[in-house]
Amino acid sequence: MSEQITLEIARYCPDADLAPYFESYQVPVYKEWVVLDALNYIKDKVDGSLTYRWSCRMGICGSCGMMVNGEPKLTCATFLAAYARGGDKVRVEPLRYFPIVRDLVTELSDFMVKLKKVKPWLIRHDKLPLSEGEFLQTPEQLDEYKQFSMCINCTLCCAACPVVGLDPVFVGPAAIALAQRYNKDSRDQGTGERTALLAHPEGIWGCTFVGECTRVCPKQVDPAGAIQQYKVKAALEWLKSFVMPRGAGSEASSS
Amino acid sequence: MDASSHDVLLVGGGGAGLRAAIAAAEINPKLSIAVISKVYPMRSHTVSAEGGAAGVVKADDSLEEHAYDTISGGDWLCDQDAVEAFVKEAPQELLQLERWGCPWSREKDGRIAVRAFGGMKKRRTWFAADKTGFHMLHTLFQTTLKYAPITRYDEWFVTKLLVDDGCVQGVVAIELMSGRVQAITAKAVILCTGGCGRVFPFTTNANIKNGDGMALAYRAGAPLKDMEFVQYHPTGLPFTGILITEATRAEGGYLLNKDGYRYLQDYNLGKPLDKPVLRSMELGPRDRLSQAFIKEEQKGRTIQTPYGSIVHLDLRHLGEKLINTKLPFVRELCLKYQNIDPVKELIPVRPVVHYMMGGVSTDIDGATPLSGLFAAGEVACVSINGANRLGSNSLPECLVFGARAGRAAARYAAERPAPSGSALAQARDERRRLEVQFLHKTGGSERVATIREEMQNTVEASAGIYRKKESLSSGSQKLRELQERFGNISLDDRSRTFNTELEAALELGFMLDVAESIVYCALERTESRGAHQRTDFPARNDQDFLAHSLVYRNADGSSRVEYLPVRISRWAPGERVYGDQAPEQSKESPPALPARRGS
Numbered sequence: 001m002s003e004q005i006t007l008e009i010a011r012y013c014p015d016a017d018l019a020p021y022f023e024s025y026q027v028p029v030y031k032e033w034v035v036l037d038a039l040n041y042i043k044d045k046v047d048g049s050l051t052y053r054w055s056c057r058m059g060i061c062g063s064c065g066m067m068v069n070g071e072p073k074l075t076c077a078t079f080l081a082a083y084a085r086g087g088d089k090v091r092v093e094p095l096r097y098f099p100i101v102r103d104l105v106t107e108l109s110d111f112m113v114k115l116k117k118v119k120p121w122l123i124r125h126d127k128l129p130l131s132e133g134e135f136l137q138t139p140e141q142l143d144e145y146k147q148f149s150m151c152i153n154c155t156l157c158c159a160a161c162p163v164v165g166l167d168p169v170f171v172g173p174a175a176i177a178l179a180q181r182y183n184k185d186s187r188d189q190g191t192g193e194r195t196a197l198l199a200h201p202e203g204i205w206g207c208t209f210v211g212e213c214t215r216v217c218p219k220q221v222d223p224a225g226a227i228q229q230y231k232v233k234a235a236l237e238w239l240k241s242f243v244m245p246r247g248a249g250s251e252a253s254s255s
Numbered sequence: 256m257d258a259s260s261h262d263v264l265l266v267g268g269g270g271a272g273l274r275a276a277i278a279a280a281e282i283n284p285k286l287s288i289a290v291i292s293k294v295y296p297m298r299s300h301t302v303s304a305e306g307g308a309a310g311v312v313k314a315d316d317s318l319e320e321h322a323y324d325t326i327s328g329g330d331w332l333c334d335q336d337a338v339e340a341f342v343k344e345a346p347q348e349l350l351q352l353e354r355w356g357c358p359w360s361r362e363k364d365g366r367i368a369v370r371a372f373g374g375m376k377k378r379r380t381w382f383a384a385d386k387t388g389f390h391m392l393h394t395l396f397q398t399t400l401k402y403a404p405i406t407r408y409d410e411w412f413v414t415k416l417l418v419d420d421g422c423v424q425g426v427v428a429i430e431l432m433s434g435r436v437q438a439i440t441a442k443a444v445i446l447c448t449g450g451c452g453r454v455f456p457f458t459t460n461a462n463i464k465n466g467d468g469m470a471l472a473y474r475a476g477a478p479l480k481d482m483e484f485v486q487y488h489p490t491g492l493p494f495t496g497i498l499i500t501e502a503t504r505a506e507g508g509y510l511l512n513k514d515g516y517r518y519l520q521d522y523n524l525g526k527p528l529d530k531p532v533l534r535s536m537e538l539g540p541r542d543r544l545s546q547a548f549i550k551e552e553q554k555g556r557t558i559q560t561p562y563g564s565i566v567h568l569d570l571r572h573l574g575e576k577l578i579n580t581k582l583p584f585v586r587e588l589c590l591k592y593q594n595i596d597p598v599k600e601l602i603p604v605r606p607v608v609h610y611m612m613g614g615v616s617t618d619i620d621g622a623t624p625l626s627g628l629f630a631a632g633e634v635a636c637v638s639i640n641g642a643n644r645l646g647s648n649s650l651p652e653c654l655v656f657g658a659r660a661g662r663a664a665a666r667y668a669a670e671r672p673a674p675s676g677s678a679l680a681q682a683r684d685e686r687r688r689l690e691v692q693f694l695h696k697t698g699g700s701e702r703v704a705t706i707r708e709e710m711q712n713t714v715e716a717s718a719g720i721y722r723k724k725e726s727l728s729s730g731s732q733k734l735r736e737l738q739e740r741f742g743n744i745s746l747d748d749r750s751r752t753f754n755t756e757l758e759a760a761l762e763l764g765f766m767l768d769v770a771e772s773i774v775y776c777a778l779e780r781t782e783s784r785g786a787h788q789r790t791d792f793p794a795r796n797d798q799d800f801l802a803h804s805l806v807y808r809n810a811d812g813s814s815r816v817e818y819l820p821v822r823i824s825r826w827a828p829g830e831r832v833y834g835d836q837a838p839e840q841s842k843e844s845p846p847a848l849p850a851r852r853g854s
Contacts (some may be wrong), residue, residue: 013752014752015752032494032562043704043755043756044702044703044704047747048702048704048748049747049748049750049756051748051753051754051755055298055300055461055462055463056298056461057462058495058497058498058588058592059587059588059591060386060584061294061297061299061300061302061461062297062298063294063298077591077592102750102752105753107432108295112295115400116400119401120397121356121397121400122356122398128354130347130351130354134353134354134359134366135353136364136365136366137365138365139361139362139363142358142361145358146358149358149393150386152302152389153297178397182356185356185358188356
C-alpha cells in the first residue's frame with residue numbers, strides 16, 4: 001500500500017455554488033507523480049466533475065498553472081512527493097487574480113486581449129520578396145531577445161504580480177516581456193509603436209518592481225528584467241523626442 | 256438556436272490550422288475566416304515538437320535528395336508527386352516563418368543553421384534550439400493576431416460536421432465556457448486537429464490528441480487512409496512518455512543496451528563510429544530503431560523497470576556546453592521530470608507512440624473526397640510520409656499543406672453559395688443527442704476512464720510495434736465490445752459550465768472509432784512495410800500492397816477497406832538500405848507497375 005496524501009482542492013461551479021469552497025481527497029503518492037497526476041487520479045477514479053485544464057504534461061503548452069500551497073505552479077512540473085512529508089496537506093486553487101470559470105479553470109479573455117495589445121508580431125516598414133532570402137541574425141543578436149521569446153503564456157507571472165491584483169488595466173508582465181521580445185529582435189522595426197503603446201501607467205509605469213513575476217516564471221523569461229529594460233528605453237525615447245521629433249527606434253537591418 | 260457563419264472554417268489552431276488561416280486571409284482578404292479550437296491556439300500540440308523542420312537550403316543539398324530520403328524512409332508508400340511538391344515548397348515556408356520572426360538557430364555569419372536528422376542523407380533540418388515546434392507555433396499565433404479577417408473561437412469543441420446534399424457546410428460545436436451548443440456554418444471546412452496518440456496507453460502526445468478530426472471526417476463519410484501506420488519514436492522517457500528528441504542523436508548521442516553496447520550495429524544500420532554518420536546507426540529511421548529495441552528486449556538485453564524495459568541514451572560525451580546550446584529543453588525535461596542530468600548521467604528511454612502516418616485522405620491541395628471538406632497536418636494523409644515518417648518532415652508538412660489547403664479552401668469558398676437552411680435543424684438534433692446520451696441521461700454505469708484505459712491497452716496489445724492476425728482479430732472484437740459499453744456510459748458531471756467530463760466522453764467516442772480503423776486496416780494489410788510489421792507476413796509485398804488502404808464507414812457502423820495505388824513518378828520501389836552500404840539514389844524511370852489490389 002502506497003503512502004497517501006490529502007489534497008484540498010478549491011471547488012466552484014457557478015450553476016450550483018454561491019462561492020468557492022474546499023473539498024478534501026485522499027490520493028496515493030508515487031515518487032514519479034506530479035500534482036497533475038493526482039488531479040487526474042481524482043477525476044478518473046473518484047469525481048469526474050473535477051474541472052481543470054491540462055494538455056502536454058511536459059511544461060511547454062502552458063495550460064496547467066494553478067496555485068499550489070499559495071504559489072503559482074505548473075502542476076505538471078510540481079512533484080507531489082515534495083509535499084508529502086509529515087502528513088502535510090496540499091492545497092490546490094485556481095491562479096490568483098483571474099476570474100474563476102469553474103473549480104481550477106480561470107478566465108483568460110482579458111489576458112488574451114492584453115497580449116494582442118502590444119503588437120506581438122514582427123513589424124517591418126519594407127516588404128522584401130522571399131527570394132531575397134533570410135534576414136541575417138547572428139547568434140549574438142539572437143541571444144539579445146531569446147530569453148523573452150521563451151514565454152509559454154502560462155500566466156503564473158500574472159498570478160504572482162500584486163499590481164495585476166490591484167489594477168485591472170495594467171497590461172501585465174507576460175505581455176510586456178512579449179513586447180520586449182520583438183523590440184530586441186534585430187529584424188524588427190516596431191519598437192517606436194510599441195513604446196508609444198506601453199509608456200503610460202497601464203503599461204510599464206504600472207510596475208512597481210516587486211520582481212515576483214521573475215521568481216515564479218517556470219521558463220526563466222525574466223519579465224521583471226524586460227520591464228526594467230523597457231523603462232530605460234522608454235525614458236530615453238522620451239528624451240530623444242525633444243531632440244529628434246520623428247523619434248528613434250528604427251534599428252533593424254536586413255540581409 | 257444560435258448560429259454564426261463564415262466562408263472558411265479551420266478546426267484546430269496548431270501549426271497547420273494557423274498557417275491555413277493566414278494563407279486564406281492573404282489570398283482573399285474579403286473572406287471571413289474562423290479558427291475554432293478546443294484549446295487556446297498556443298496550447299496546441301505543435302508546441303511540443305522539439306527537433307526541427309526539414310527544408311533544403313544548403314549548397315551541398317538538393318530537392319531530389321530530400322525527396323529520395325523521404326520516399327525510401329516511407330518504404331515507398333509515399334505519393335511521389337506530393338513529396339516533390341513538399342520538398343520544393345518546404346524551404347519557402349520555413350523562410351516565410353523566418354520573415355514572421357521565428358527565432359531559428361543561426362550560423363556565426365547570421366545565416367540559418369541546419370542539423371542532421373534520422374534518415375536524412377544531408378543536413379537540412381532547421382531548428383530553434385530544441386523547441387522548434389514551440390517557436391513555430393507562437394510565431395504563427397502571434398502573426399495571426401494582425402489579420403483582421405481571422406475570427407477565433409477559443410475553447411470550443413466540435414462534435415459533428417454539418418453535411419447537406421453531399422457537401423460539408425460547417426460544424427456543430429460546444430462553447431466550453433457556457434455549454435452552449437451552436438451551429439457554425441461555413442462554405443469550406445479545413446480539419447487541422449492533429450493526431451490520435453491517446454488511442455495508445457504510452458504516447459508522447461498531449462491529452463488533447465484524440466483523433467477528433469479523423470473521426471469527424473470518417474463519420475461524415477470521408478475515407479481514412481493508411482491508418483495501420485503508427486510511428487513509435489525510439490526515445491521516450493519511461494512513465495511520462497515525454498519525448499527526447501532525435502536531435503540528441505543527430506548531435507552525436509549513442510543508444511546503449513544493458514551492457515553499454517551500441518546494439519543498433521546488429522540490425523543492419525551500419526558501424527558504430529564516434530561521430531554521427533548520416534542515415535546510419537542512431538541516425539537510422541524511427542521504425543527500424545523501435546523494431547531493434549523489441550529485438551533487444553527479446554534477447555534479454557534491455558533493463559527492466561517498473562514502467563517497462565528500457566535502454567540508455569548517452570549524451571555525456573557531448574559536453575555541457577553543446578547540450579546547453581543545442582539541447583537545452585532535453586536537459587530541462589530530464590532534470591525536471593526524470594531527476595537526472597544528461598551531462599553526467601545516462602537517460603532511460605523506450606519506444607513510445609508518437610505520430611500517425613495515416614489520416615483523412617486528401618489530394619495534394621488538402622481536399623478530401625467529400626465536397627467542402629479539407630484537411631492538413633497530422634490529421635491528414637496526403638501522403639508524403641508513407642509507411643514511416645522521417646523526423647523533421649512533419650513541421651514543414653503542417654506549413655506546406657496547411658498553406659495549400661488554406662488557398663484551395665479560399666478558392667472553393669469564393670465560388671460557393673451560402674450554406675443551406677438545414678444546418679440549424681441538424682444542430683438542434685445534435686444538441687438533443689448530447690442531452691439524451693450524456694447530460695440528461697438516466698441509468699448507465701460505465702466510467703469514461705475505465706473504457707479509455709481498456710481501449711488503450713487493447714490497441715497496444717493488438718496493433719503495437721509487431722502485429723499478427725490473432726492479436727488483431729481479438730483486438731477488433733474487444734473494441735466492438737467497448738463500443739457497446741460506451742453506450743452505457745454515465746457522467747458524474749451534468750453541468751453546462753466547462754464540462755470536461757463531457758468533453759472527455761466525446762473524445763473517447765472519437766478514439767474508439769479511430770482505434771477500430773487502425774486495427775481493421777492492420778488486419779487487412781497482410782504484409783510488412785515500414786511501421787506496419789506483421790510477424791505472420793514478415794516481407795514487403797509490392798505485388799499486392801504497393802497501395803494505400805482507404806477505410807470507409809458503412810451505414811450500419813461496420814467498415815470496409817479499399818486500396819488505391821501509390822502514385823509513383825520518379826523513384827522505383829527499391830530496398831531500404833541504411834548504414835555504410837547506403838546506395839546513391841536511383842534516378843531511373845520507374846518500371847511498369849505490378850498489378851495490385853484495388854487497381
